[in-house]
Amino acid sequence: MSKIVVLGAGISGHVAASHLRRKLTKEHEVVVVSPNSNYQWIPSNIWVGIGRMPSKKILFPLAPLYKKKGIDFKQAKAVTFHPEGDLEESKPYVMAEYVTGDKQGTQEKVTYDYLINATGPKLNFEATNGLNPGTNKTYSVCTYTHAEHAWDGLNNVIQEMKQGKKAKILIGTGHAKATCQGAAFEYILNVEQELRKHKVRDMAEITWISNEYKLGDFGMDGMLMSYGSITMKSSEMVEMIFEDRDIKWILGAGVNKIEDGVAHYENLEGDNKSEPFDFAMLIPSFSG
Template sequence: MTTPRIVVIGAGLGGTIAAYEINGAVGNRAEILMISDSDTYSFVPSNPWVAVRWREPEAIQVHLPPIFAKKRIGFTSAGAKRIHPAEKRVDLNNGESVNYDYLVIATGPDLAFDEIEGFGPNGGHTVSVCHTSHASEAADAFEEFCKNPGPIVVGAAQGASCYGPAYEFALILDTELKRRKIRDKVPMTFVTAEPYIGHLGLDGVGDTKTLLESELRNRHIKWITNARVTSFEAGMAHVEEVADDGSVKSKHDLPFGYSMLLPAFRGVPAVRDIEGLTNPRGFILVDKHQRNPKFPEIFALGVCVAIPPTGPTPVPVGVPKTGFMIESMVTAIAENFVEILDGKEPTHEATWNAVCLADFGDGGVAFVAQPQIPPRNLNWSASGKWVHLAKIGFEKYFLRKVRKGESEPFYEKLALHVMGIRKLKM
């Protein structure tokens, strides 16, 4: 009897810990192979720090091949070109193919900068913190900006499904500009598709509306909600503010010397437009066990998973997949593989709770949502300088675990510890 092969695609936050945890759960009962498009793991939550040079890229990156070799997990950085579910095969970018018995898709998103004219870091007029390489380029642009400061526009475009980093980066910029004593020369505007400040794609958590509005107001950052960006040109963002009935309430031409907006996400080309596997945006369809209904040997986790929005909004707003939520998907999949290899049907489900530490450089906002999608059993948020310190500690903790190849839960253990809320059962 041949040993089944479990292939994991994507060595980001979710895929890396999935490979570790699945390997630990199934032992020598299955062969594990990781397909990545890079030899390097990057701790994406620290990208806003990279963009103002509070971190250098190498400080938040881990070289993966020797770690996977030590864990006896196969690894290739050729990257996945196309998945063929009916054949249980993955074509790689180097022309080779890999067969699988089971597939775990953890690719993260494709960044849809091309959906808005002039948007993005590659040939567009804005910077990005979505990838560490983007954030490094954003740091160079920020240094040039500081030589001749002017207006800044920060936020999240229509269809975005990740809002925390937009708030983080706006307020980190505010903190850094104050340290350089040029904040008085920099008008700032926060532009977001959210129907209100602090919505976060989750219809708010606790009192995030009041907390984040107060932060922006106290730091003299103006905002535009229900915003639909129509285009960017050099030094100018063109934005429509949409009314509740979907009509255009007003138009804004926002000059900028520096701008970063988070884009909408979609599925990566390797999985897009495969009937039964993905929705129209290319996100993977899964059941409550993280399993695709049409191709039951395929599982998915993280940002690439299809989740419907919390409700209708005047401008499209996606749902974030936070680290704690992703971690619970990983554990459910690992435990389900144990059952599958025992000849049983999978029974484990992800909890889909959310814990977030949003750092502002000199403070921050934290929230806990159980479950992430309302209505909730727990709905809590708080702010303070302790959040900044907690985020630093979390970064060190997480990177240490990745470097050691350890699969124990990261988010639950650390987040509950630093927030001092062990009494809140997740």
Template structure:
């Protein structure tokens, strides 16, 4: 009898928990510990942020589903890790604090045989002075509640524009080391289309601001891709789209301070500027949650488990960009100190960035952190679950399932406008996510046929189809497991 504890119920945690439950007999316990009562399909937050979807369209409550499927659920946040137990309990555990219900505020030692840390990132708004959702006219779409706030503010601004107000809209990254440029990219294109739909596009100046050294870097060092019969750089593709939509851009910009309607930023050439706005959506920096870990004697062993995010089977040796290798990236997401702890999805500490690190003339690092989107989060969670299942069933350690981001493809269907007949999407796939310059030396480390871009209405249909398919899968409806991650 084994107990597997999954921390977090986002894409990664939920995928791991559902696969474990499906493949393990009921004598084994699957427990999910998450402070959130709802599952949310994060990629559709963009549509909540433009008022084309309601939060209820992208979320559902976890507890009834878990109860029905035999997954134990604790609405609690993990506080500390104790991978050796303590003087009272001779078993590894995490200390969790309940955040809802009668037990709210109380803590529990949740013991485990296997632990999956799928806590994702902390949205580190505090790393940028003045950046806080729905404050200083700056918003976020990182959660459905943030996206709802963003839409209310944008809607008000649209109404003012209809009365003749000229407005400036700023969308992009809100910190010099932010990631997730893709979400901001989707949002700016959707906002542009909505302004058109409301007949106020000519009243707005729309500006993209990002820490990318080039447009289309996306924290992945950009890519060379097939586009129809052409081969082009992702920077050219994005520039083409921005030119077409009349969107200005500021790149190589590290936003360092937000005041009411003013963004302060430093550029790679070492200059300091400000950009005023009436509405901004800025993605914050992501960080680890600052968890602490203790050994059996209550000694601090945080450095064995965490390096910001959780330490896994990556090669963390510091090296210059020129010496980075695809082999540095983890394959099994297992912690090297404790073999029963894993960290898939966004919870693991990457060995380094993917984009070339850059610093401004003043020495400020301004470059994107590595992105880890829904697809690799789901894939890595499933392979971790499969390794645990094999280990339990075969009664011996098994790490047969592997999935390095250097040997894994990803699809990014970036919405660029909502509507069954007027919508649009930019479908980009990339293989591998982390470029492998040894395998594909002539095409910037990626396989050209599997790295392509397409723009059009079909992209919107595809994103909408994925929205419904993945919510169906997450709700564990009949044959849900046939839908790939």
């Protein structure tokens, strides 16, 4: 009999645990350790962040499902790894600390025969001074709670535009090492469409700010994309889309500081510049 421990219950961890439980016989044990009580379908955070979908539509509680499927679930965070055990425990284990309930704050040695580390990235907001979501007019769509707050902030700006106040909207990456340009790209196009829906597009100046070397790079030197019978470089397509929708862009920008309504950045030439905004959604850098 083997005991497989999965750290994390996001897209990779949840899928791994589900497949393991389905494919392995019952004498094998599958354990999920995650500090989150809910599973969230992260790609749909974009829809939550523009008010098109409530967060309850993109998440479900993990404990009832895992109980039904025969997966042991511990709502805890892994704090240390011990692949060779210790003087008291001969098997490899992870030290897990419970984050809720009667066991909150207590630690447990979770032994394993096989370990899947699917904890994902840490959202490293603190790497950029002032970038914390909900402060300084900046928001995030990296989690469903962040996305809810982003919609609140965006909706407030939309209501102000309906009252005749023009607004500057800034969307992109919030650090020189941010790597999730795709999510910001999805969001900026959806925000632009949402402003059209509310009939305030003419009241907004929308700007894309990114650490990319060129438009459509997406951190992987671009790609080929098909549009009908035409195949073009992603840089050509993104430029065409931005020009068509009157979206401005700033490239090669390493955002290093956020103040109330101002993003400070350094470009590839080493010049320090700033960009004002009334609403910003900036993707942070990730760390392990």
